[in-house]
Amino acid sequence: MKPDRDAPVGVFDSGVGGLTVAREIMRNLPSEKIVYFGDTARVPYGNKSKENVIRYSRQIIHFLLEQQVKAIVIACNTASAFALDEVRNEFDIPILGVIEPGARVAAQETKNKKIGVIGTEGTIGSGIHAAFLKKLDPGITVISKACPLFVPLVEEGWLHDPVTLEVVSRYLQEFKEKEADTLILGCTHYPLIRSTIREFMGEGVRLVNPAYETALELASLLEREGLLSGEKKQEEFPYRFYVSDLADKFKAFANSILPYDVEMTKKIDIEKY
Numbered sequence: 001m002k003p004d005r006d007a008p009v010g011v012f013d014s015g016v017g018g019l020t021v022a023r024e025i026m027r028n029l030p031s032e033k034i035v036y037f038g039d040t041a042r043v044p045y046g047n048k049s050k051e052n053v054i055r056y057s058r059q060i061i062h063f064l065l066e067q068q069v070k071a072i073v074i075a076c077n078t079a080s081a082f083a084l085d086e087v088r089n090e091f092d093i094p095i096l097g098v099i100e101p102g103a104r105v106a107a108q109e110t111k112n113k114k115i116g117v118i119g120t121e122g123t124i125g126s127g128i129h130a131a132f133l134k135k136l137d138p139g140i141t142v143i144s145k146a147c148p149l150f151v152p153l154v155e156e157g158w159l160h161d162p163v164t165l166e167v168v169s170r171y172l173q174e175f176k177e178k179e180a181d182t183l184i185l186g187c188t189h190y191p192l193i194r195s196t197i198r199e200f201m202g203e204g205v206r207l208v209n210p211a212y213e214t215a216l217e218l219a220s221l222l223e224r225e226g227l228l229s230g231e232k233k234q235e236e237f238p239y240r241f242y243v244s245d246l247a248d249k250f251k252a253f254a255n256s257i258l259p260y261d262v263e264m265t266k267k268i269d270i271e272k273y
């Protein structure tokens with residue numbers, strides 16, 4: 001049976017970071033309902049093995065299917081890098097990751113064909129951006145770097161802080177030296193320090209936020225599959241949030257970045273799935 005077009009979209013991440021993707025879906029597809037899962041008990045994924053990230057992703061997809069979602073967005077770059085290919089073949093539901101939408105736009109927008117990619121150790125170690133970009137255009141040079149300190153800085157709320165600017169300049173100096181004209185923010189948290197990254201890199205470098213590009217690709221995917229929602233019904237909770245730990249902390253962070261007042265956040269036992 002074809003899923004209901006008024007069913008919600010499932011969005012998941014290792015924790016709060018994927019809210020940057022949920023936020024873009026809310027802004028760009030306001031008729032869509034969302035069920036969000038943040039794996040706050042097992043975050044971070046960025047330094048976990050591929051095997052574990054695949055296992056976590058499978059469990060979360062089982063949970064989201066139980067919520068009767070019509071499509072799933074893997075909002076986490078690390079989970080997209082490690083698990084998307086595996087789970088796409090296993091589940092009979094459209095599944096979208098965040099790597100390809102960001103990389104596609106970077107390939108279109110670079111002028112000098114030097115693209116920088118920043119992300120977690122897992123994402124950068126997987127080499128997935130470089131492989132995909134080279135497939136799009138073998139003439140592209142990819143400069144990649146893991147920036148593991150960015151995630152804790154964002155979670156601490158130091159978005160516009162001299163310490164963050166210092167860390168940004170230490171990590172990103174190399175991209176200036178190698179003259180990258182486009183930089184993919186390949187981790188859910190990085191769009192939140194975009195202005196600090198902009199301050200260091202300057203106006204001449206195109207910063208690609210895969211969260212935005214993913215929301216646009218989700219719209220095309222839903223349209224192609226005949227799954228775009230009509231008008232959003234006046235429901236009490238069009239956006240529902242689930243976590244594997246610390247629901248109140250999640251809710252406070254969500255309320256600080258979403259254009260919507262998060263009321264319902266529920267903790268579930270993800271190991272059951």
Ligand code: DGL
Binds near residue numbers: 046
């Ligand atoms: N959500 C992760 C990502 O986009 C960052 C946080 C983590 O390491 O789990 O790669």
